[in-house]
Amino acid sequence: MSLTKKILIALILGVIVGIGFTFAPSEVFSPVDTYVLTPVGQIFLNLIMMIVVPIVFVSIVLGTAGLGDPTKLGKIGFQTISFYLVTTAIALVIGLGVAYVLEPGTAGTFDTENAEFEAESTPPVMETLINIIPDNPFGALASGDMLQIIAFALFIGIAIAFLGEKTAGIHRLFEQANEILIWLVNIIMKTAPYGAFALIASAIGDAGLDAIGSMAMYMVAVILGLIIHATVTYSLAIWVLGKANPLTFYKGFFPAMSVGFSTSSSSATLPISMRAAQENLGVKKSISSFVQPLGATINMDGTAIMQAVATVFISQVYAIPLEFTDILMVVLTATLASIGTAGVPSVGLIMLAMVLQQIGLPVEGIALIVGVDRILDMLRTSLNITGDATAAYVISESDKRKEAKQK
Numbered sequence: 001m002s003l004t005k006k007i008l009i010a011l012i013l014g015v016i017v018g019i020g021f022t023f024a025p026s027e028v029f030s031p032v033d034t035y036v037l038t039p040v041g042q043i044f045l046n047l048i049m050m051i052v053v054p055i056v057f058v059s060i061v062l063g064t065a066g067l068g069d070p071t072k073l074g075k076i077g078f079q080t081i082s083f084y085l086v087t088t089a090i091a092l093v094i095g096l097g098v099a100y101v102l103e104p105g106t107a108g109t110f111d112t113e114n115a116e117f118e119a120e121s122t123p124p125v126m127e128t129l130i131n132i133i134p135d136n137p138f139g140a141l142a143s144g145d146m147l148q149i150i151a152f153a154l155f156i157g158i159a160i161a162f163l164g165e166k167t168a169g170i171h172r173l174f175e176q177a178n179e180i181l182i183w184l185v186n187i188i189m190k191t192a193p194y195g196a197f198a199l200i201a202s203a204i205g206d207a208g209l210d211a212i213g214s215m216a217m218y219m220v221a222v223i224l225g226l227i228i229h230a231t232v233t234y235s236l237a238i239w240v241l242g243k244a245n246p247l248t249f250y251k252g253f254f255p256a257m258s259v260g261f262s263t264s265s266s267s268a269t270l271p272i273s274m275r276a277a278q279e280n281l282g283v284k285k286s287i288s289s290f291v292q293p294l295g296a297t298i299n300m301d302g303t304a305i306m307q308a309v310a311t312v313f314i315s316q317v318y319a320i321p322l323e324f325t326d327i328l329m330v331v332l333t334a335t336l337a338s339i340g341t342a343g344v345p346s347v348g349l350i351m352l353a354m355v356l357q358q359i360g361l362p363v364e365g366i367a368l369i370v371g372v373d374r375i376l377d378m379l380r381t382s383l384n385i386t387g388d389a390t391a392a393y394v395i396s397e398s399d400k401r402k403e404a405k406q407k
């Protein structure tokens with residue numbers, strides 16, 4: 001049986017077993033979760049996280065060294081960031097549109113009296129931008145600061161490209177390190193069905209379905225927004241800009257989407273999503289290794305959709321209507337918030353706090369959506385990484401076409 005099929009079965013079984021657990025008494029779920037699901041899931045998660053930093057570092061160094069020409073790097077960088085900004089803005093508009101049509105905040109009673117939420121602070125955007133160049137690259141590698149790792153790797157890659165023959169040895173060393181890492185990803189991928197099953201069953205069993213209640217409409221709005229963005233925005237990009245069939249794209253990228261779904265972390269899923277893009281979709285290695293790690297940190301369309309829906313939802317629950325300028329502010333703050341925050345579970349809520357503060361909505365409103373956020377986090381993470389892969393695919397295809405023309 002192919003790996004994709006196995007993962008699909010694991011995903012379905014994970015959802016069924018997870019839902020089954022929500023009906024079982026906690027004396028049944030708790031030991032199974034503590035002694036089976038959580039350890040199996042956590043071991044899988046650790047296995048992939050173990051190689052995130054090395055693979056991002058090594059593949060960006062190699063990709064940059066392989067491009068050779070720094071102006072080409074600039075062009076790809078420009079295309080990537082433009083693609084990310086435009087798709088995030090579209091995602092926010094879709095989220096706002098769906099929320100205004102479905103009006104989830106008027107669809108039930110909400111306990112705003114007891115709502116409490118302690119907002120964590122996010123780093124100021126200017127600080128994040130300045131700190132992209134790390135003062136201590138080893139510190140960046142140790143703490144897994146993705147933007148700093150990307151910057152450091154770019155510098156090393158450019159140096160290797162310029163020095164050419166003089167650094168042939170270290171270039172070769174990076175190539176060999178890359179071989180090792182790819183080999184490891186392929187091995188780890190074989191455990192994905194088990195890991196995904198355990199993570200999904202545990203997450204759904206833990207979240208419970210009783211939290212849904214009056215939040216059902218909010219969830220429907222977020223999920224609908226995610227579906228529209230995937231089927232319209234990305235599919236159009238793949239079809240028009242990538243000149244490919246979106247279904248083929250989704251089939252090839254599915255293993256990564258399911259791992260994104262089970263881990264709720266774009267960063268942790270990186271090794272798998274880069275592998276899927278390069279091997280199943282034929283994305284150029286030099287492009288995938290730059291575009292996808294960058295996207296895992298700065299491009300989160302699924303999260304943007306959730307923030308848009310949540311903002312409208314909270315404004316409806318507290319009956320504080322949003323002005324047009326507030327809506328523009330939501331788009332601006334949500335886009336900027338994603339730059340400084342890494343793709344890890346639940347980070348979307350921290351970003352949402354920033355958006356709410358900016359337009360003067362009560363941050364405690366987040367308490368209302370926390371209960372159902374775990375499941376939505378799984379779904380939006382899948383979309384987040386799909387956005388990164390779409391960008392990589394489209395840019396790689398246009399680069400291939402340009403090369404073919406030059407020949």
Ligand code: ASP
Pocket residue numbers: 264265266267300302303342343344345346347348349377380381384
């Ligand atoms: N978990 C998401 C990600 O890693 C971010 C979020 O929306 O919380 O992409």
